[in-house]
Amino acid sequence: MSISRETPLPVLVSLQGNVQSIDMSIDLLEGRTKTSIAVLLSQFMKAFMPKLLSTIKQARKVNTRKMSKEELLATLLSKIMPELEAKRTIEKIISEGAFTLSELIAITVFKTLQNLREDQIHATSYHDNEYEEMLMLLKRLDIIKPRLQVSICPRCANYLLAISSYPPHSAICPKCRSEWVTITLYTIAPSLAKLKIENADLPVFISAYLKTKLMGKVFTDIKIHPNAVLNINNKKAEIDVYIPEFNMAFECKVFENAGARLTRSRLHSIIDKLKFKIETFLKIGVNKIVIATNLPSKSSEILENILRDIITDKYMKDVDLKVIPGDEVTLIETLDNIINSLAEIISKKISKSLRISFEGS
Ligand SMILES: [Zn+2]
Numbered sequence: 141m142s143i144s145r146e147t148p149l150p151v152l153v154s155l156q157g158n159v160q161s162i163d164m165s166i167d168l169l170e171g172r173t174k175t176s177i178a179v180l181l182s183q184f185m186k187a188f189m190p191k192l193l194s195t196i197k198q199a200r201k202v203n204t205r206k207m208s209k210e211e212l213l214a215t216l217l218s219k220i221m222p223e224l225e226a227k228r229t230i231e232k233i234i235s236e237g238a239f240t241l242s243e244l245i246a247i248t249v250f251k252t253l254q255n256l257r258e259d260q261i262h263a264t265s266y267h268d269n270e271y272e273e274m275l276m277l278l279k280r281l282d283i284i285k286p287r288l289q290v291s292i293c294p295r296c297a298n299y300l301l302a303i304s305s306y307p308p309h310s311a312i313c314p315k316c317r318s319e320w321v322t323i324t325l326y327t328i329a330p331s332l333a334k335l336k337i338e339n340a341d342l343p344v345f346i347s348a349y350l351k352t353k354l355m356g357k358v359f360t361d362i363k364i365h366p367n368a369v370l371n372i373n374n375k376k377a378e379i380d381v382y383i384p385e386f387n388m389a390f391e392c393k394v395f396e397n398a399g400a401r402l403t404r405s406r407l408h409s410i411i412d413k414l415k416f417k418i419e420t421f422l423k424i425g426v427n428k429i430v431i432a433t434n435l436p437s438k439s440s441e442i443l444e445n446i447l448r449d450i451i452t453d454k455y456m457k458d459v460d461l462k463v464i465p466g467d468e469v470t471l472i473e474t475l476d477n478i479i480n481s482l483a484e485i486i487s488k489k490i491s492k493s494l495r496i497s498f499e500g501s
Contacts, residue, residue, distance in 0.1 A: 152284055153257035154275045156311065157321035161294035166250070168297045169243050246301040250290040253323045266356045274352040275326065284326040293320040342392045342432060343367050343380040349475055350383075350482075357483040358490075362386075370424060377420045380432075386482060388428040389421045398434040398466060402442065414447060418461075422451075427459050430474065434466035441465075 261271050278284045286307050291300040293313035298320075302308060313320040347366040354362055368382040381390035393414065400406070414431060421429055431447075433440055444463035451459050464474050 152275055152278070152326045153253045153260065154272060154324045154326065155254070155257055155321070156272075156324075157319060158294070159254065159321055162292045162321045165292050165294055165297040165299075166247055169247055169292070169299065172243065172297075242301065243299065246290050246292070246299045249288065249301065250292060250323055253288075253290070253325055256325075257323070270352065270355055274356075277348040277352060279326065286324050287327050288325040289322060291320050291322040293318055343390065346381050346390055346392075346432070346475065349472075350381075350479060353476075353479045354482060354486075357479065358486045360486060360490075362482070362486070372420065372423055377424075379421070382426075386428060386485070387426050388430070388478075389426040390430045390432060391417050391421075392432045394434050399436060402439045407442070407446070410443065411446060411450070414443075415450060418447065418451060418459075422455060422457070422459070427457070429459060429461045430478070431461075431463045432471060433463060435463075437465040437467070437470070439465070 257271075261268060266274070275284070279286075285305055287303070287305065289300075289302045289304070289307035291310075291313075293299065293316060295318040296313060296316040298313050298315040300308070307324065311319055311322070343366040347364045351362065351364050354360075362383065362385060365382045365384075366380070368379045370377045370379060370382075379389050380392045383389070391414070395410065418429060431443075433443075435443065440463045444461065447463070448459070448461050451457060451461065462474060464471055
């Protein structure tokens, strides 16, 4: 069992518990595996060797009658086999051998996954707990699924290897009730298929994605609010995703029959609804607007151009407006671009404030 470190498989690895605590258990399990194999071998040889030697001696005498190789082997086996069977040595070897093998597999899987995880964390420059946080969010949003899990107990060296999409979830060793260490391999759902634009969780996904990725880049907690409700002039206004610090807002708009032809009347009704929303955003000082839709890319392009013209004409304002069509790839690309530009602004701000404090001192 091995997973190549260069694996192109989109996988993530979660680690729960104190991994240093199980060093002894791993040594013990590995040691137990080695010693029990050695013990088994010596038991086997003890039972086997005297009989083998005497049989060979006898066979040599008999061999003066020029036995064929096959005959010699048959004689040896006929003398040795009953002895082995009587002692049930073979069953013992098979059952104990399988047992030690599963220990070895569990440890190998654990170590392989641990290396994979360390490589990923190193490559993404995430902090350990940020990586876990991102994983939990992705899991909650059904974007990743568990495939393989190994738990090892630091106290009694009990272990559990589960190949399952629904592995047992326990932070505690069932044998001695100690807190044990669990490593889980997750695979990403093919092409983020779960991330349907129709999904009501879209604001939650967008905020989680922005938050975790930004944290990984700039190490500051930026306030990002999914499904925010604001009170504007005594009227309630809903914002799907609101980032006050950057005057940025997301509107997630799902249309029925999104694929239908964009007729003039249909276009007008869509524009009217969005125009109202954009005006609300402008009232609270938002000047970066992203509208995530389930429209085909041609329609979203038309919509973006018309909306931008309307805003520029009516408000004489420079508004950064983007309409995203209903495909995951464009959505992720757009979010990644936003993350990069926000990260740049943040690091500029940080270096500026550092400079000011230097000059001030
Ligand atoms: Zn235990």
